[in-house]
Amino acid sequence: MNEQTVVLVTGALSGIGRATALAFARSKARVMISGRRADEGRALADTLRSLGAEAAFIEADVRVEDDVQALVERTVARFGRIDIAVNAAGTEGESAPVIEQTAARYTAVFDANVLGTLLAMKHELRAMSAQRSGSIVNLSSTMGARGAAGASLYVASKHDVPLYNYAFFSKTAGGAHGYLAHKTGKPEGRTHRL
Numbered sequence: 001m002n003e004q005t006v007v008l009v010t011g012a013l014s015g016i017g018r019a020t021a022l023a024f025a026r027s028k029a030r031v032m033i034s035g036r037r038a039d040e041g042r043a044l045a046d047t048l049r050s051l052g053a054e055a056a057f058i059e060a061d062v063r064v065e066d067d068v069q070a071l072v073e074r075t076v077a078r079f080g081r082i083d084i085a086v087n088a089a090g091t092e093g094e095s096a097p098v099i100e101q102t103a104a105r106y107t108a109v110f111d112a113n114v115l116g117t118l119l120a121m122k123h124e125l126r127a128m129s130a131q132r133s134g135s136i137v138n139l140s141s142t143m144g145a146r147g148a149a150g151a152s153l154y155v156a157s158k159h160d161v162p163l164y165n166y167a168f169f170s171k172t173a174g175g176a177h178g179y180l181a182h183k184t185g186k187p188e189g190r191t192h193r194l
Contacts, residue, residue: 005024005030005084006029006030006032006075006079006080007024007029007032007082007083007084008031008034008082008084008085008086008124009031009032009033009085010035010060010062010085010086010087010088010120011034011062011087011139012033012034012035012044013033013035013044015088016088017035018044020086021033024053024084025048025051025053025055026051026053028053029053029084030053031053031055032055032056032057032074032078032082033048033055033057034058034060035059036060036061037059038059041057041058041059044057058071058075062087062116062117062119063111063115063116068119068122068123072120072123072124072127076127081131081134082127082128082131083133083135084137085128085134085136086137086139087116087117087120087121087124087137087138089112089116089117090113090116090139091113091154092151093108093109095150095151095154097152106153110153110156113154113158121136121138124136140158
């Protein structure tokens with residue numbers, strides 16, 4: 001990692017996304033962070049800059065394609081490229097037995113965890129294909145492989161994320177490398193080079 005490495009982190013305002021942004025800032029990467037809460041995003045960008053990183057925040061909702069496209073385009077416009085994208089945006093949703101889940105809860109969880117990952121990968125891959133390099137890390141969860149009582153929607157949504165990696169990076173990555181990171185496990189790599 002060097003000062004010229006450009007990292008984009010979705011869902012950077014809390015949890016693993018925040019920890020990831022802080023770690024890259026400490027290594028002096030140039031970091032673009034995104035999330036839905038502008039005040040928290042600007043405060044985190046200030047923190048990253050205090051660590052010596054060049055950093056910026058863009059308010060974006062991964063469930064909205066125009067937001068994701070603008071996020072990627074603005075990152076490339078500002079930093080010239082994206083070397084690493086970490087897709088950490090997501091939600092656990094409301095825990096409840098399956099018989100109490102609703103279509104609205106399903107939509108909320110799957111739009112953030114599955115659609116958000118799809119849209120981020122789509123636009124990140126376009127940028128990385130044009131530059132013929134880059135790495136994408138999609139955060140999943142061990143829950144996607146083993147399940148948990150009351151977390152049916154979260155489990156199902158996190159089960160989908162590894163499948164995206166296998167599908168997208170098997171033949172169409174165009175120079176990008178994809179990695180799947182489970183919350184408590186080692187990254188699994190799926191790569192393809194032009």
